[in-house]
Amino acid sequence: QVQLVESGGGLVQAGGSLRLSCAASGSIFSINVMGWYRQAPGKTRELVATIATDGSPNYADSVKGRFTISRDNAKTVYLQMNSLKPEDTALYYCNIRPLLGRDYWGQGTQVTVSS
Secondary structure, rough: EEEEEEEEEEEEEEEEEEEEEEEEOOOOOOOOOEEEEEEOOOOOEEEEEEEEEEEEEEEOOOOOOEEEEEOOOEEEEEEEEEEOOOHOOOOEEEEEEEEEOOEEOOOEEEEEOOO
Protein backbone atom coordinates (compact mmCIF):
# COMPACT_ATOMS: atom_id res chain seq x y z
CA GLN A 1 0.00 0.00 0.00
CA VAL A 2 1.30 3.43 -0.97
CA GLN A 3 1.48 6.14 1.67
CA LEU A 4 2.55 9.76 1.34
CA VAL A 5 3.96 11.54 4.36
CA GLU A 6 4.26 15.31 4.27
CA SER A 7 6.28 17.53 6.59
CA GLY A 8 7.49 21.09 6.86
CA GLY A 9 4.32 23.10 7.30
CA GLY A 10 3.94 25.73 9.98
CA LEU A 11 3.30 29.34 10.84
CA VAL A 12 5.41 32.05 9.21
CA GLN A 13 5.21 35.79 8.75
CA ALA A 14 4.55 37.31 5.37
CA GLY A 15 7.75 37.43 3.35
CA GLY A 16 9.13 34.36 5.06
CA SER A 17 9.98 30.92 3.74
CA LEU A 18 9.04 27.31 4.34
CA ARG A 19 10.13 24.05 2.78
CA LEU A 20 7.68 21.18 2.42
CA SER A 21 8.76 17.59 1.96
CA CYS A 22 6.83 14.54 0.86
CA ALA A 23 8.03 10.96 0.86
CA ALA A 24 6.13 8.09 -0.69
CA SER A 25 6.43 4.56 0.64
CA GLY A 26 5.27 1.32 -0.92
CA SER A 27 5.37 0.00 -4.44
CA ILE A 28 4.64 2.55 -7.12
CA PHE A 29 5.47 2.82 -10.80
CA SER A 30 8.75 4.69 -11.15
CA ILE A 31 7.57 6.94 -13.99
CA ASN A 32 5.25 9.38 -12.33
CA VAL A 33 4.34 12.98 -11.62
CA MET A 34 4.58 14.24 -8.05
CA GLY A 35 3.06 17.49 -6.98
CA TRP A 36 1.57 19.80 -4.42
CA TYR A 37 -1.98 21.05 -4.22
CA ARG A 38 -3.58 23.31 -1.64
CA GLN A 39 -7.00 24.01 -0.25
CA ALA A 40 -7.92 27.12 1.67
CA PRO A 41 -11.05 27.26 3.85
CA GLY A 42 -14.16 27.61 1.70
CA LYS A 43 -12.25 27.08 -1.54
CA THR A 44 -11.67 24.15 -3.85
CA ARG A 45 -8.39 22.30 -4.00
CA GLU A 46 -6.00 23.85 -6.51
CA LEU A 47 -2.75 22.97 -8.19
CA VAL A 48 0.38 24.57 -6.78
CA ALA A 49 3.16 22.78 -8.65
CA THR A 50 4.00 19.43 -10.20
CA ILE A 51 7.19 17.79 -11.37
CA ALA A 52 7.64 14.82 -13.63
CA THR A 53 10.20 12.05 -13.27
CA ASP A 54 12.36 13.80 -15.88
CA GLY A 55 12.43 16.91 -13.68
CA SER A 56 10.19 19.13 -15.78
CA PRO A 57 8.16 21.42 -13.47
CA ASN A 58 4.78 23.05 -13.81
CA TYR A 59 3.58 25.93 -11.62
CA ALA A 60 0.38 27.78 -10.93
CA ASP A 61 0.64 31.39 -12.04
CA SER A 62 0.09 32.56 -8.46
CA VAL A 63 3.32 30.95 -7.23
CA LYS A 64 5.65 31.37 -10.21
CA GLY A 65 8.89 33.05 -9.19
CA ARG A 66 8.26 32.39 -5.49
CA PHE A 67 7.94 28.59 -5.16
CA THR A 68 10.32 25.93 -6.45
CA ILE A 69 9.44 22.26 -6.74
CA SER A 70 12.15 19.60 -6.86
CA ARG A 71 12.58 15.88 -6.43
CA ASP A 72 15.54 13.67 -5.71
CA ASN A 73 14.14 10.30 -6.76
CA ALA A 74 10.93 8.64 -7.87
CA LYS A 75 9.32 8.92 -4.45
CA THR A 76 10.42 12.18 -2.77
CA VAL A 77 9.38 15.70 -3.64
CA TYR A 78 10.01 19.10 -2.09
CA LEU A 79 8.42 22.53 -2.31
CA GLN A 80 10.54 25.54 -1.41
CA MET A 81 8.23 28.44 -0.69
CA ASN A 82 9.72 31.94 -0.55
CA SER A 83 8.16 35.39 -0.26
CA LEU A 84 5.09 33.85 1.32
CA LYS A 85 1.87 35.84 1.34
CA PRO A 86 -1.20 35.56 3.58
CA GLU A 87 -3.13 34.25 0.57
CA ASP A 88 -0.80 31.23 0.51
CA THR A 89 -2.41 30.07 3.74
CA ALA A 90 -3.93 26.64 3.11
CA LEU A 91 -3.70 22.94 3.76
CA TYR A 92 -1.05 21.64 1.36
CA TYR A 93 -1.43 18.14 -0.05
CA CYS A 94 1.17 15.97 -1.72
CA ASN A 95 0.09 13.88 -4.71
CA ILE A 96 1.75 11.17 -6.76
CA ARG A 97 0.32 10.18 -10.13
CA PRO A 98 2.06 7.19 -11.72
CA LEU A 99 2.01 6.50 -15.44
CA LEU A 100 0.34 3.19 -14.59
CA GLY A 101 -2.15 2.76 -11.77
CA ARG A 102 -4.09 5.13 -9.56
CA ASP A 103 -2.86 8.28 -7.90
CA TYR A 104 -2.42 8.84 -4.15
CA TRP A 105 -2.78 11.74 -1.73
CA GLY A 106 -1.12 12.64 1.53
CA GLN A 107 -2.97 13.76 4.65
CA GLY A 108 -1.97 17.39 4.20
CA THR A 109 0.25 19.82 6.08
CA GLN A 110 -0.96 23.23 7.23
CA VAL A 111 0.78 26.39 6.06
CA THR A 112 -0.28 29.62 7.76
CA VAL A 113 1.13 32.98 6.72
CA SER A 114 0.46 35.89 9.04
CA SER A 115 0.34 39.48 7.82
